[in-house]
Amino acid sequence: MMRAKGSRRLVSALLLLVAGMTVGGCASVGVKPWDRDILARPGMTPGDDVITSSLDEHIYFSKEASTGGLGSGGGGCGCN
Amino acid sequence: MTVQVQRRPDGWLAAFTAMASPCEVLLDVDDRDEAASLGELAAAEAARIERHLSRYRDDNIIHAINHAAGRPVLVDDETAGLLDFADQCWRLSEGRFDVTSGVLRRVWRFDGSDRVPSRAAVKELLPLVGWDKVSWARPSLTLPVGMEIDLGGLGKEYAVDRAAQLVSMRTRAAVLVNFGGDLRALGARRDGRPWRVGVESPDAAAAALDLELAQGALATSGDARRFLLKNGVRYPHILNPRTGWPVLDAPRSVTVLADACTEAGLLATLAMLQGRMARGFLAEQGVKYWVLD
């Protein structure tokens, strides 16, 4: 029960954060389309290096009990 | 508008006149009719943009903006895009590139004479120059009374990019669009060879530029015939909108190779505005360039 509550709290906190940011999106947060030069540079996109991140994910998937996160959540395998 | 189609060793050439420049579209196709229809497409686009952006007409958006007498004008998407772009260029150049600087032409006429305007005459116009005085909130533009905008400084390069894109949407063949020396190449030809591009030098004594280009764009800023000469001082036609005076140490011309013609054109113009710092400025941008002093 404790755990279930804990994760529910986590989810609501995240949702609040998301809501706050998207509302803020209209005003101060964000940039004009033509100010995206820096954001367009290599290294500024999550999951930029698909090769390294998917190899890493596979290793951690095999060695640890937690899976998933920012990646798209890969498929299953029986690897140790 | 007449489009003339001729056979060339490297394909078909469609030629026409637009924006007071000789315009060419080179096409790596076999069929004359196909070349003609693609050439007409490019010519029609050039004519459309000229009609749309010319400040010499009284039936377009530029006229509406420049005669709004302080009232806001709602502009179309294309003009809005160009204004956004101009806004960005103004900020990137710290005010050196300014689409409101056209009013300075009332006192500056670069006709090769010695008629340099008085300091007072220039100073009188400066309140009418400055993009920061304009209120631009897409799609609404409000100019203070007496101010004008001129998108002609972007128009030809923009037309090259647009025409090249329109043509490339209709054909998979390699295309070279060249409007008066500002050009863009889309793809190597079927034999694998790039386009051979010659750009005439503004100075008859200097060698013309001759290079090979498969993908990319070339634009030149500078016109050696447009200047004033007084007491041994040469006043080139590059005006600093912040002072209202020419950039005296600007190179004769700057040619830049970039991905898009609009980009190359802006880089060339911004380099000219840097005066003798033009080379350093271009080197910092990591582009290929040719500067003629």
Place this chain on the structure above:
Amino acid sequence: MAATERKPGGLRLALAAACGVLGVAGAPAHATEVSTGALVYAEPGRVKAFELLADGTHEFASGNIGTFRLVFDALTGASANGAVPAKNAQTFTSPSGGSGYTTAAGETPLDTTFKDTRFAGSGGLTFPWGRLTKATVGAYGSFESDYTSLGINGALSRDLFQRNTTITVRGSHFADSVSPMGGAPVPFAEMPAPTPGEHDDKAALEDDGEGSSESKGVTDLGVGLTQVLTRRTLLALNYTGTNVTGYQTDPYKILSVVDGTTGDPVAGTGTPEMFRYESRPDKRSKHVAAAELIQNLGRDIMTLSYRWYEDDWGIKSRTTEVTYRLNFQPTRYVQPNLRWYHQGAADFYRRYLVQGQALPEFASADYRLGEMDAVSVGMKYGTKLKSGNDLTMRLEYYKQTGNHAPNDAIGNLRDLDLYPTVDAWIANVGLTFGKQ
């Protein structure tokens, strides 16, 4: 006046971006981009793995984007089987039957017969749905001699606020089937004695009436948000809930049964030591939330990420990762990375079973379900080759530590390492073709 980007070439990048907005962007991004990678993973004295990977993206003239990924990997070497070390040598049965293997006195029992190869492939198609929404559908398949996973996935993402915000909703379902060598053991059944001379003896296990194949279903549902905070800062948030039903026991993992006073292994039926197969619940629900912040620092880029994980097996974990991309030249960088991982044990994790005590409902001695800390330290180098392709090389060290000597260890087990440290070296190279 807005700040002007002072970095060399920054103005050009800004102009190029502005040209993109104007709709006259330069050379279009290459329609096809393929990345390939190779990895060597080695735990000295234990597992070695080799992996090859190819990942491709193709943009069709229609605007649809197709992706594919192919993976091959091979694993060999020894892996901890779950049994505790003992002061005497111990003998184990190989999963495939046969003559079994022996672990020396005081050593952590490792299954030395561990060997597998895997092929996996996936494909996807992303297509625009209106001006601001994109939809993705995809399929996945992974094949090993004893494990098959087939999956489908879908996602919808929408850009908001001048594309400063992207919200993604995604889901996937995987149907896995496990066909363990020698059949799936009955939970807590005693590991039978080795049968010398027979290399394909499944009889001992199949006699128990269990089918040789088990299945598992994994359903993921997630939401993600990517937010541009400033011209230099990007934040990505993600939540994924996962529900797993079906067979989740590791058919090759066992638990030692030890004497309640001495801590020594007790004798089994016809074997000098008794080992029981592990047993895990057939339901698991997981919650993962992750945040990643990417900050441009002028020349360099720093990335911070944090991940919360909890599941109803009682496992909680926290992961923190920092990378720093040092762009020492316009087309070259080094990128050190640091990762800290902590996980708490599963409720049913226990290091061994005690003779005479009632069997729990579930139990596993799989070290991956125990409490552990892991640290990764790595360094990546990236460069653009003369050909225009991107090359990356990386070396990483990974170290996993747990509780070597639990307070409640019994008798002689107090003198033995009950959670050996795992060290691993990871080296990989990646080559991307066709990127601008």
